[in-house]
Amino acid sequence: MQMLHRNIHRLSGTSLLVWALLGTSGTATAQSPAAELQRVLAAEVAANPSLPGELLHVHAPAQGVDTTLAAGVFDRVSGRPLQPRHGFRVASVTKTFVAAAILRLHEQGRIGLDDAIARHLCPEQAALLRGDGYAVDSITVRHLLTHTSGIHDYATDERYYAAVFADPARRWTPLEQVRSAMQGGEPHFRPGTGYHYSDTGYVLLGAILERLTGQPLARALRTVLHFDRLGLDDTYLESLEPAPPGAAERSHTYFGEIDTSAWDPSFDLYGGGGLVSSARDLARFYRALLRGQVFDRPETLRTMLTVPPTSVDSPGGPYAIGIQRATIGGEECWGHTGFWGTVVYHCAGPDVTIVRHTNQAQPDGSFIYRHLFDQIAGVLGMGG
Incomplete structure (x- = not known):
């Protein structure tokens, strides 16, 4: 989605405003870790004019910390403070959920990780890939999961995002996104011989989940991963299922100064992205996953x-x-990042889980969080 961010600057053309209104969770004293974390969070928002708002959740039982903090605003028009309870689009963090669901089905003997994807794709998808030179009898499920298939990424295709910007209300289909990826040309490499991040691969995995379970993707994720058992009360696949009763209100999302909250979410929905969640829900899921509580073995x-x-x-x-x-x-630590500034990591050694989210698209989201997370580690005494 980096291509999209470059398009933003061509389209918005105006400077970003600084927002640093504070919102807090709990009644921490000035000496508490939560109070120090709030100070760190507020300082980051104040130092980054592009960020309307930011959420931070830290779960560190050994330090007695289990808090969600907020700084900045929910949206730029009203200036309403962002609150710890607010939800957000998690973008590529969705990939961990999809991968975990595929692995659950693998445990049950319903799919092999080294199965050729030709066994599990619908004929139309398989024909589309074959027609563009992809060896669907050699690309495996594992290749899709690890971004080693060589398949082009529709999310970095300029023509695709030109169409998204031209008609934000358009309802995209998974097949259209695969077709967009095919415009990228020949495969990047032979399956398993390189690495190229590909949302397209996860759109295909979403389709495979649907075929294996006989359920729509939203229902498949919810049932295969047992959202109810994990306590994921705020997590849902946007527009493919209703928000759960009482789910957190979703904050606005910006590309530069462009508010995309009302855009049809299908441009990033069918497995590569699409989930809406809350900071606390993401922390619950990743901690449970990495403590072995999602899988049977x-x-x-x-x-x-x-x-x-x-x-x-x-x-x-x-x-x-x-x-x-x-x-x-x-x-x-293990986790994932997402285009909307979402970052989740669980560190098994100290049993620390950190979730950070902004409501501003960040093309370098994989790296921008590191300074903040190092400061959080310092507050918690990690590595000391």
């Missing part, structure tokens, strides 16, 4: 965290199956 989590040799040096950190490794405060 420990080896499934080990499989998920295995990084292919081709992906060790991928941008943003080594990429495994729908999840990425990072070092925070000297600790090994």
Whole structure:
């Protein structure tokens, strides 16, 4: 989605405003970790004029911290303060959910990770890929999960995003997005021989989930991953299912100065993105996932965290199956980033989970969070 952000600056053409209204959760004293985290968060919003608002959730039981904090505004027009309870579009963080669902079906013997995708795609999708030179009998499910298929990414195609900007209300289909990817030309490489991040691969995985379960994607994710059992009360696939009763209100999302909140979410929806969630829900999911509470067998989590040799040096950190490794405060952590400034990491050693979200598109979201997370690690005494 980096191409999209470059288009933003051509279209908006005006400077961004600074917003730094504060919102807090709880009654922390000035000496508490929560109060220090609020100070760090407010300072980041004040120092970054492009950020209307930002949310931060930190769960660190050993330090007695379990808090969601907010700084800035919900939207620029009303200037209403962003609140800890607000929800947001998580963009590519959705990929971890899709990958976990595929792995759950793998545990149940319903799909093999080394199955050729030709076995599981609908004939129309398979024909479209074949027609553009993709060896669907050689590309495996694992290749899609690890971005090692060589398939082009529709989310970096300028023609696709020109069409999105030209008609923000358009309802896109998964097949149209795969077709857009095919405009990119020949495959990047032979399957399994390189790394190229591809939303297209996860759109195909979403379609595979639907075919294997016989359910629409939203229902498949909800039932296969047991959202109810995990306590994911604010999490839903936008426009493909209703928001759960009492779910958090979704904050506005901006491309530069353009408010995209009313845009049809289908431009980033069918597996590569699309979930709406809250900071607390994301923390619950990633902590449960990385503590082995989502899968039936420990080896499934080990499989998920295995990084292919081709992906060790991928941008943003080594990429495994729908999840990425990072070092925070000297600790090994696993998580994912999303285009709307969403970043989630769980560090198993100290049992720390950090969720950060902004309501501004960030093309370099994989890297911009690191200074903030290092400060959080310092507050929590990680690596000390």
